[in-house]
Amino acid sequence: MNCEQASEYLPEYWDSTLDEFPRRELEAHLSSCAACRSEATRLKAFWFRLGAIPEESPDTASRKRFDALLADYKRETRRSRWDAFFENWWPKRPAAQIACAMATLVIGLLAGHALTIDVQRGTEVARLEQEVASTRQLVALSLLRQQSASDRLKGVDWSEQIPRPEPQVVNALVETINYDDAVDVRLAAVDALRRLSTQSSVRNALVDALARQESPLVQIALIDAVADHHTSDGMAAIRQLSQQPTLNPAVRTHIQNVLGRIQ
């Protein structure tokens, strides 16, 4: 072992980590080389003196900073799982990306077109329904003014085909109940208005008509229509009718039944 080779082994020798064979060779060299022995002794002392430099502790804030880093990373990882999902779904090749984008565009255009057609179609249907309803109202009003009782009866039928009749039609039906000569037409008009008796104006018209009727059939029909809603005005009108001395006994009996059922 020469001087240069000996120097390589010195730090390990000082730390007592040198293997047996090179240690013996080194010791042999040091015993025969005064210069190396002197340097080795001096540097060994310095080597151990270096160990006097104490370790320092990092600030506690460093730990908090690391914990925050770890927490952020965990949050990011959770979020990036979603990103990865979309990344996997989205094609990698530019050509495929363009194709996908075009397909999405076409689907969007078709959907938009279909939606526009549906909207237009819906608007058209509503407009046609409105026109039909108007036509029916015109026909009903026209028929209710005819001389022939059968025509007026048809007019009542037409009015029943209108979902939400205009006030003109309602007024025409009320007039029919009050003034039409034919009992069957008046009866049909009562049935037609009974369907609309959720409206207060119709209920009031039916109550008013009750006092004007002389036909027992129409009276019974009106009593049933008025009694549907148990309004105080309606019940008073029914009781007042029952007080008439000339009232048909069948009507009186009907009134008693109705009042008994309600009470």
Added chain:
Amino acid sequence: MYRQDSNKVQAQEDHQLMRSVRNGDVAKLAVLYTRHQRPLFNFFLRLSSSRPVAEDLVHDVFTRILKYRTTYGEHELFTPWMYRIARNTHIEYTRRRRLEIVPADPDNLREPASSDPGPAANAEYEQNIALLRRALAQLPEDKREILVLSRFQNLRYEEIAGILDCEVGAVKVRVFRAVRQLEQIYNRLAGEKAS
């Protein structure tokens, strides 16, 4: 012998912990941080002579470990792997800041709080520590790095060779040259102080 066995056990544990981190259990990195924060901090402190810089660099190292955790190999050892990252972090830091890591006056460094009142009370001892720190700070960076790794970080020469990507023989030669030059600087500074 006991120390070597203890180091081997810890190396095995570190390896298992880092494997877990690599496979997604990143919470385990907190254990590795607890074990290695202090030695790593002192490694950077002896290289940079600055506590804030050392703390920043430790943080950077663990940030990189998280970022590159999947590159940790099955047959890797955690400590040399971590010091490779640490070394690269320090090189990039010095390059970025274009710093010449030679603090003009390491006497200004904050002295560590010692739990031992005997040495702390000894003015000669404190002066000696300050002189050693100044000498270390004046050592060329490559020599300071290899000396810190071998003398203070408790790493074997084989591990240092792996970190520095060189032969074990080259590590031995460079360690000896570094300590010899450091002693010269120390003696010069001590002579200046005495005169």
